[in-house]
Amino acid sequence: MKRIFAYLRFIPILFFFPVYKNNIRLRKDLDQWINTKNNKTFLGRLAVLLQSKKEFRNLFIHRNTYPKNHFLFRRWIKIWYPPEPTLYLECPDIGGGCYIQHGFATYVTAKKIGDNFHVNQQVTIGYSGPNALPTIKDNCMVMCGAKVLGDITLGNYTRVGANAVVIKDYKRGYGLLVGVPAKPKKEYPIEVLRKEGIAIEE
Numbered sequence: 001m002k003r004i005f006a007y008l009r010f011i012p013i014l015f016f017f018p019v020y021k022n023n024i025r026l027r028k029d030l031d032q033w034i035n036t037k038n039n040k041t042f043l044g045r046l047a048v049l050l051q052s053k054k055e056f057r058n059l060f061i062h063r064n065t066y067p068k069n070h071f072l073f074r075r076w077i078k079i080w081y082p083p084e085p086t087l088y089l090e091c092p093d094i095g096g097g098c099y100i101q102h103g104f105a106t107y108v109t110a111k112k113i114g115d116n117f118h119v120n121q122q123v124t125i126g127y128s129g130p131n132a133l134p135t136i137k138d139n140c141m142v143m144c145g146a147k148v149l150g151d152i153t154l155g156n157y158t159r160v161g162a163n164a165v166v167i168k169d170y171k172r173g174y175g176l177l178v179g180v181p182a183k184p185k186k187e188y189p190i191e192v193l194r195k196e197g198i199a200i201e202e
């Protein structure tokens, strides 16, 4: 019975296939969320995720809100696949390959977020004042309970440890920020990064 319902509620989503089929970011997201060995097709993976992960539904709705707002589709999908009610994705530009682990009680408001972003539950990324919003570059992770606040930039490969509160720029990236207020703890040495030809902002 459960399986029949699962199939039935996916059918209406198929009608909107032209709306999301070329969404490159969504396709990259799927690579982060699911083991591709078991689910090879785009639609197969989408069906499994929509069925099993509430927090994925928020991301799917987001992918169909920015840059084009498919209002009717958003309405429609919310009826068939209710999203996680305490997860807010309010950044207009989130790169592909975004992964949300659990995602409850989480607020993501940023100017821009790069590719392969990972965020956990009970995280706040947002304002410290009017228009003061963070920018997060590629391959960053924000762990459970952490806060990233204000007009600051986190460089590539920044990891924000559980419960850290980040209120200052960390443009160089390639490091772990922990504590309140957050400070760098485990960093790739700059010389090693330079040797590998990685350009970093200091």
Ligand SMILES: CC(C)(COP(=O)(O)OP(=O)(O)OC[C@H]1O[C@@H](n2cnc3c(N)ncnc32)[C@H](O)[C@@H]1OP(=O)(O)O)[C@@H](O)C(=O)NCCC(=O)NCCS
Residues within 6 Å of the ligand: 101, 102, 120, 143, 144, 159, 160, 161, 162, 163, 164, 176, 178, 179, 185, 186
């Ligand atoms: C990001 C994280 C995994 C770091 O892992 P790691 O790279 O293996 O780091 P380590 O465990 O080697 O820790 C390095 C140092 O940072 C400290 N540290 C790590 N995370 C910390 C945190 N959240 N707050 C304060 N200090 C922290 C460690 O005590 C250690 O300090 P020391 O060198 O003085 O002993 C970890 O910080 C974290 O946040 N884990 C939470 C993951 C999560 O959200 N889980 C929820 C799943 S439902």
